Amino acid sequence: MLQALNVSCYRDERVLFKDLTFTLSAGEIMQIEGENGAGKTTLLRLLTGLSRPDEGVISWGDQSILHHCEGWPQQMLYLAHLPGIKQVLTAYENLRFYHPKASREAIYQALEEVELTGYEEIPVAHFSAGQQRRVALARLWLTDATLWILDEPLTAIDKWGVSTLNAKFMAHLARQGIIVLTTHQDLPASAQPIRKLRLSGDVE
Numbered sequence: 001m002l003q004a005l006n007v008s009c010y011r012d013e014r015v016l017f018k019d020l021t022f023t024l025s026a027g028e029i030m031q032i033e034g035e036n037g038a039g040k041t042t043l044l045r046l047l048t049g050l051s052r053p054d055e056g057v058i059s060w061g062d063q064s065i066l067h068h069c070e071g072w073p074q075q076m077l078y079l080a081h082l083p084g085i086k087q088v089l090t091a092y093e094n095l096r097f098y099h100p101k102a103s104r105e106a107i108y109q110a111l112e113e114v115e116l117t118g119y120e121e122i123p124v125a126h127f128s129a130g131q132q133r134r135v136a137l138a139r140l141w142l143t144d145a146t147l148w149i150l151d152e153p154l155t156a157i158d159k160w161g162v163s164t165l166n167a168k169f170m171a172h173l174a175r176q177g178i179i180v181l182t183t184h185q186d187l188p189a190s191a192q193p194i195r196k197l198r199l200s201g202d203v204e
């Protein structure tokens with residue numbers, strides 16, 4: 001269970017959000033909405049523990065994430081706004097860097113899931129923006145993390161890729177995973193309701 005309790009964040013004397021409170025239980029997905037600069041990425045970084053709120057507490061289970069030293073990185077996967085992949089490395093090498101215990105077969109399979117069969121041993125510097133994003137997204141097929149925090153995962157992804165990703169999200173929720181994401185485009189309609197948090201608004 002991921003919980004934010006009275007979380008506030010200020011930037012340059014501006015209130016980005018104040019007294020944000022929500023709980024996400026196993027099997028739930030929440031989309032954070034807001035205009036450019038509303039604070040979506042800032043909130044995601046708070047949820048990962050990479051930065052700290054000015055006020056309030058974020059908890060995983062019954063413990064603040066700031067005191068959650070053991071196992072926290074393994075339980076949470078954060079895919080940031082930029083793909084975060086190394087240009088000189090191949091697609092395979094990039095995934096092996098993040099998932100050193102994954103077998104070659106598992107990494108090839110993950111790349112197949114994102115339609116990059118045949119590109120495994122090519123440096124990603126030669127890839128298009130969408131293909132680079134797909135390398136980053138292939139990590140979803142390699143991780144055991146329960147909590148996925150995804151910043152704009154659909155950027156540069158074509159319609160086919162969006163529907164593959166949506167299916168992957170739904171499978172993760174069915175296995176009692178939790179997803180928090182930002183996206184400027186809505187996910188396709190699906191059986192699982194998507195909670196929405198509009199910054200400066202209320203959780204539906």
Ligand SMILES: Nc1ncnc2c1ncn2[C@@H]1O[C@H](COP(=O)(O)OP(=O)(O)OP(=O)(O)O)[C@@H](O)[C@H]1O
Pocket residue numbers: 011012016034035036037038039040041042043
């Ligand atoms: N470390 C920081 N120090 C000062 N201001 C910051 C910092 N990080 C972000 N900001 C500011 O906070 C505001 C929110 O930024 P953020 O990246 O969270 O917005 P966003 O909702 O993700 O926007 P976008 O839709 O454009 O990606 C912006 O005005 C940004 O300039």
